[in-house]
Amino acid sequence: xxxxxxxxxxxxxxxxxxxxxxxxxxxxxxxxxxxxxxxxxxxxxxxxxxxxxxxxxxxxxxxxxxxxxxxxxxxxxxxxxxxxxxxxxxxxxxxxxxxxxxxxxxxxxxxxxxxxxxxxxxxxxxxxxxxxxxxxxxxxxxxxxxxxxxxxxxxxxxxxxxxxxxxxxxxxxxxxxxxxxxxxxxxxxxxxxxxxxxxxxxxxxxxxxxxxxxxxxxxxxxxxxxxxxxxxxxxxxxxxxxxxxxxxxxxxxxxxxxxxxxxxxxxxxxxxxxxxxxxxxxxxxxxxxxxxxxxxxxxxxxxxxxxxxxxxxxxxxxxxxxxxxxxxxxx
Amino acid sequence: xxxxxxxxxxxxxxxxxxxxxxxxxxxxxxxxxxxxxxxxxxxxxxxxxxxxxxxxxxxxxxxxxxxxxxxxxxxxxxxxxxxxxxxxxxxxxxxxxxxxxxxxxxxxxxxxxxxxxxxxxxxxxxxxxxxxxxxxxxxxxxxxxxxxxxxxxxxxxxxxxxxxxxxxxxxxxxxxxxxxxxxxxxxxxxxxxxxxxxxxxxxxxxxxxxxxxxxxxxxxxxxxxxxxxxxxxxxxxxxxxxxxxxxxxxxxxxxxxxxxxxxxxxxxxxxxxxxxxxxxxxxxxxxxxxxxxxxxxxxxxxxxxxxxxxxxxxxxxxxxxxxxxxxxxxxxxxxxxxxxxxxxxxxxxxxxxxxxxxxxxxxxxxxxxxxxxxxxxxxxxxxxxxxxxxxxxxxxxxxxxxxxxxxxxxxxxxxxxxxxxxxxxxx
Numbered sequence: 001x002x003x004x005x006x007x008x009x010x011x012x013x014x015x016x017x018x019x020x021x022x023x024x025x026x027x028x029x030x031x032x033x034x035x036x037x038x039x040x041x042x043x044x045x046x047x048x049x050x051x052x053x054x055x056x057x058x059x060x061x062x063x064x065x066x067x068x069x070x071x072x073x074x075x076x077x078x079x080x081x082x083x084x085x086x087x088x089x090x091x092x093x094x095x096x097x098x099x100x101x102x103x104x105x106x107x108x109x110x111x112x113x114x115x116x117x118x119x120x121x122x123x124x125x126x127x128x129x130x131x132x133x134x135x136x137x138x139x140x141x142x143x144x145x146x147x148x149x150x151x152x153x154x155x156x157x158x159x160x161x162x163x164x165x166x167x168x169x170x171x172x173x174x175x176x177x178x179x180x181x182x183x184x185x186x187x188x189x190x191x192x193x194x195x196x197x198x199x200x201x202x203x204x205x206x207x208x209x210x211x212x213x214x215x216x217x218x219x220x221x222x223x224x225x226x227x228x229x230x231x232x233x234x235x236x237x238x239x240x241x242x243x244x245x246x247x248x249x250x251x252x253x254x255x256x257x258x259x260x261x262x263x264x265x266x267x268x269x270x271x272x273x274x275x276x277x278x279x280x281x282x283x284x285x286x287x288x289x290x291x292x293x294x295x296x297x298x299x300x301x302x303x304x305x306x307x308x309x310x311x312x313x314x315x316x317x318x319x320x321x322x323x324x325x326x327x328x329x330x331x
Numbered sequence: 332x333x334x335x336x337x338x339x340x341x342x343x344x345x346x347x348x349x350x351x352x353x354x355x356x357x358x359x360x361x362x363x364x365x366x367x368x369x370x371x372x373x374x375x376x377x378x379x380x381x382x383x384x385x386x387x388x389x390x391x392x393x394x395x396x397x398x399x400x401x402x403x404x405x406x407x408x409x410x411x412x413x414x415x416x417x418x419x420x421x422x423x424x425x426x427x428x429x430x431x432x433x434x435x436x437x438x439x440x441x442x443x444x445x446x447x448x449x450x451x452x453x454x455x456x457x458x459x460x461x462x463x464x465x466x467x468x469x470x471x472x473x474x475x476x477x478x479x480x481x482x483x484x485x486x487x488x489x490x491x492x493x494x495x496x497x498x499x500x501x502x503x504x505x506x507x508x509x510x511x512x513x514x515x516x517x518x519x520x521x522x523x524x525x526x527x528x529x530x531x532x533x534x535x536x537x538x539x540x541x542x543x544x545x546x547x548x549x550x551x552x553x554x555x556x557x558x559x560x561x562x563x564x565x566x567x568x569x570x571x572x573x574x575x576x577x578x579x580x581x582x583x584x585x586x587x588x589x590x591x592x593x594x595x596x597x598x599x600x601x602x603x604x605x606x607x608x609x610x611x612x613x614x615x616x617x618x619x620x621x622x623x624x625x626x627x628x629x630x631x632x633x634x635x636x637x638x639x640x641x642x643x644x645x646x647x648x649x650x651x652x653x654x655x656x657x658x659x660x661x662x663x664x665x666x667x668x669x670x671x672x673x674x675x676x677x678x679x680x681x682x683x684x685x686x687x688x689x690x691x692x693x694x695x696x697x698x699x700x701x702x703x704x705x706x707x708x709x710x711x712x713x714x715x716x717x718x719x720x721x722x723x724x725x726x727x728x729x730x731x732x733x734x735x736x737x738x739x740x741x742x743x744x745x746x747x748x749x750x751x752x753x754x755x756x757x758x
Contacts, residue, residue, distance in 0.1 A: 076409050076434035162519050162585055171516045182584055184733050276722075279729045296718045298409055298430075 062311075065304045073301030080301070087305035097306060099281050100289035103188060107259050107285060110192040111199075112252040116245060118196065119203025124233070126204065127211050137208065141201035148198065152265035155194045156181065159266075181267055187278040191262050199255075203248055210244030211237070250321040257314055260287040286310050362657045363393045364650070368422035368642075369404035373609070377677045385664050392657045412436045419650035419658045425641050426714035428461045428468055429756070437645045439466035444659045453684055457639035460711035469645030470666045473680030475605045476637050476705040477531055477539075479503075479626065483619040485510055485521070485599040496600075496621060499629040500543075500570070503600065507580035510599035519582055525589035525598035526574050526581030532589075533724040534638035535602055535625070538710045540567040542636040543628040553713040554757050556749040559742050569738040572731045583732070594618070604640070605702040609679045624701045639709030641683065675699065681706060715756045723748040 033041070069087055073080045091097050126136045143151060158165045159180040167177040181187050214237050222232045263285055267278035276292055277284030286306065294303035368374060375398055382394045397418070399407045405427060411417030412434055423431065431437050440450075450458065450467055461468050483493035489509045497503040507523030514520050526532065537558070541548045544567035547557055558564045574580050586592035593601040594615045602625065611620065625637055644665050650658040664670065671682035675693070681702055682688055688706045693699060714720055727745035730736040 074434075076412050076430060076436065078412075078435060160587075161582070167518070171518070177516055177518055182582075182733075279733055280726055295406060297716060 065307050068301055069304035069308050071301045073299075073304070075298045075300055083301075087302045088309075090302065091305060091309065096281065096284070096289060097286075100277075100284045100286045103282075103284055104257055104259070104286045106188060107192055107195070108253050108256040110189070111195050111256040111259075112249055114192075114196045115199055115203050115252055116248060119200055119207050119248070120241075120245075122200065123204045123207035123211060127208060137201075137205065140204045143198045144201035146198070148261040149265050151198050152194065152262050155190075156266045159190055181283075182279060184279060184282050187267060187282045191259075191266055191278075191283050194266065195256065195259065195262055199252075203252075206244060206248055207241070210241050213244075214240045246321065246324055250318060253317055253321065254314060257310070257317070258287050259285045260291070263288045264291075360391055361393055362391060362653055363395050364420060364654065364658050364661055365395045365397065365418040366420045366422075366661070367397050367399070367404075367408065367418035369401040370398040371401070371678075373678045377673065381664070381670060381673075385661060388664075389657075389660055392660065394661060415649075417647065417649060419647055419654055420644055420661055421647055422642050422644055423469065424717075425461050425471070425643055425711060426717040428643070428645070429463065429713070429715060431645070432463050432468055433756075436647055437468050438648050438650070438655075439464075439468055440470065440646065440662075441655075441659060444663065445470065453686070455639070455683055455685055455688055455706050455709070457641070457706070457709050457711040458643075458683065460713050461643060469643035470662065471641040471643040471683040472665050472671055473674045473678065474639055474641040474683045474706065474709075475680060476639050476702045476709045477535065477602055477604055478622050478624060478701040478705060479600060479602055480593060480607075480611070480620055480622050481600045482593070482596065482598070483621055484596075489599075493619075494621075496623045497626055498623075499632070500540075500626045501629045503626050504574065504578060504580075507574065507600060508578050511578075511580045519579075519585055520597070522582065522585050522592055522598040523580035523600065524574060525585070525592050525601035527583050527589040528725045528728040529583070529721060530589045531602050531604060531638070532571075533721060534640075534712065536567070536571050536724070537712055538638040539625055539636040540571055542710075543567075543631055543634045544570075545631070549713065554753055556746050556753060558749070559746045565739050565742055568727075568742045572728055572738050572741075575728075575732055583728070593620075605679065605681055605699070608698055622698055622701050624704050635708045637705035637709040639706060639711045641711070715752050719752055720749060723752070 070082055070084065071080045072083045072086075122140060126133055126140075129136060161167060161177070161179055161182050164180070166180065170177050179186060180190050218236050218240070219232050222236050227235070263277060263283050267283045268276045276296075277288050287310070290303045290306045290310070293299050293306065366378075368378065375396075378396055382396055386393060405424075408417065408421060408423070408431075412431075428437070445467060447462075447465070447467060450470065454470065455474055457474060458467070458471065479496060481496045486493040486496075486506075489506075491506060491509065497506050503524065510521065510523035511519070512521040537548050541558060541564060544563035546561060546564045546567065549555065549557060558568075575582065581589075581598070586595055586597050589598065589601050590603060590607060590610070592598035593603075594611065596618045608622075625635075627633075627635055644662055646655065646658055646662065666683070668682070668684055668687060671684055671687055674680055675682055675687075681699065682693075687693065688703050690703075694703050696703075723745055726748075727741045730741040730744070731738050
């Protein structure tokens with residue numbers, strides 16, 4: 001509140017006062033508002049719409065979800081009674097939920113480290129390039145700005161077991177064709193690799209910015225002291241990149257815990273509803289499972305309970321990472 | 332100036348009152364019935380034509396026709412239930428009816444307008460799947476059945492008679508093996524039979540294979556799943572999955588889905604519904620295909636079976652009083668023999684009245700004939716939760732196909748899952 005009030009005050013003092021009708025001016029002292037209060041009021045007025053929007057569209061539905069999770073809330077039933085924690089108890093015995101939870105952890109465990117490693121590698125190489133740095137950046141960033149649905153379908157076709165491009169390549173090299181998205185052990189990896197591929201551009205851009213921040217003098221000093229290129233990277237650049245790495249790790253973790261679009265489009269039956277989440281649920285993530293429970297089976301109460309669990313998990317992970325992120329870095 | 336203004340005001344108020352009065356007067360005479368269906372072009376065009384004719388014959392009734400994309404339709408209808416909004420007459424898939432009845436969304440057809448005895452005399456037997464609590468909760472205009480499609484050119488190339496499709500499952504298996512082609516890497520190039528679980532074949536397993544292997548799939552009250560109640564059930568499941576595991580005549584996701592594979596000329600046989608005829612006629616012009624009735628078992632040739640399904644038109648609880656009377660008239664019109672005949676020619680779906688289904692001229696039609704023949708012995712599965720029930724079958728076949736689970740173990744687990752879905756509904 002304070003900064004916005006201050007800034008608006010600054011504005012009013014520097015800007016020429018608008019000509020006000022005399023009766024207006026006479027009225028204001030009677031209302032008893034000081035200039036400070038009035039500018040604060042303006043500040044509130046300006047943020048009231050985004051604030052209301054945020055409360056109505058973000059906070060209120062989230063609170064409703066808590067309420068719904070305590071009910072037998074089926075969209076087709078008029079009666080939606082409270083059933084206490086039954087939905088949460090049911091979660092404990094739901095194999096589908098635990099399978100989805102396990103997959104979601106796997107997605108994060110694959111996607112985040114792979115994106116960080118590949119992103120840092122590519123960014124370091126691009127930084128070394130003397131020419132066409134912008135062009136490299138653009139090429140890597142292109143998939144990121146391509147719609148995920150389109151990307152997913154293209155990869156779905158590339159991964160096709162019969163006649164798919166990847167298998168054609170394997171066959172022409174004399175290797176055994178793979179089931180890819182039809183393989184119980186491969187489907188999740190395929191989806192995760194597409195997520196990494198598509199998001200890489202974002203990681204690269206953020207890493208490039210991080211690398212620019214590393215003072216050149218430090219690296220120069222280390223080189224003069226006889227450090228090898230690797231030593232400079234390992235002991236100078238990497239520690240100074242800590243904030244960037246942690247920022248990307250937090251963002252990547254949250255994003256991969258919420259993975260949805262790629263799974264919906266790469267691993268569902270032709271008709272959409274059939275065989276959602278790959279063969280035997282091998283690519284099923286929590287969010288897809290929640291969607292299926294809510295919108296195919298109309299069990300909103302049960303789905304909300306899962307949402308609450310996911311929310312708590314993401315909150316916990318974020319708090320832990322935030323603690324690490326706020327660690328000051330000494331330059 | 333002030334007086335002019337008040338005069339203008341007065342005149343406008345009087346005019347507005349008069350208009351409102353006129354509108355309310357018209358409103359008292361005209362009853363609007365809201366009708367919902369999903370968007371399917373030929374259906375939408377025909378219903379619009381039918382509405383014009385119906386309104387001409389029934390002055391004072393207006394039909395308000397609304398459509399939604401197929402993917403969202405069930406959700407739209409479901410959401411309109413608690414909101415208390417939505418249609419007076421709604422087009423529903425028969426498998427959804429139990430849920431909507433349980434939700435208190437539908438009203439049974441009035442006995443005086445649609446006597447139960449008359450329905451059972453005039454309509455094909457599968458409509459009994461929407462008879463709940465001894466009442467009918469809607470009626471179809473058209474129904475669908477399954478049949479076997481085959482690619483005549485593939486038959487010729489494999490040395491088979493292109494005009495003689497298989498009549499038994501044993502023949503189907505034998506031909507499918509002959510028709511299947513793989514490349515040097517072992518990749519499927521031509522599938523002898525477009526094997527799938529998520530398309531139509533899971534219905535074939537439940538209503539056709541099980542019955543022909545001597546199993547009645549559900550108890551008479553539909554509360555018990557009996558697929559593994561005797562050895563026949565295990566044998567049927569084993570035979571079905573062995574087409575993919577042992578004989579390898581098809582793969583579930585070959586070319587994306589079974590129909591695409593057939594249309595692309597990459598699958599020699601497939602089982603599909605009458606609703607596929609339209610797509611085949613427009614998209615499979617390059618291939619020389621035929622359609623015939625579903626095979627039987629050589630050991631048991633008299634037991635014929637088919638899977639039927641349909642979309643029905645139901646009255647919602649929203650239609651009361653004069654509105655219900657108007658909605659009933661609309662419903663009677665939609666289920667009349669004249670409309671059914673036009674539905675067959677314009678939309679390509681089979682008539683739901685027995686008299687039409689047994690029409691000699693229609694039966695001899697090379698494309699519709701096999702489907703109409705199948706209607707006599709078609710069973711519609713009483714679904715509780717179609718999506719979940721289908722997923723359970725897909726998972727069971729994947730257990731066998733991808734994990735190498737013993738079909739017997741997989742079938743037992745499948746029956747447990749299907750039974751749990753029913754138990755939750757009937758608890």
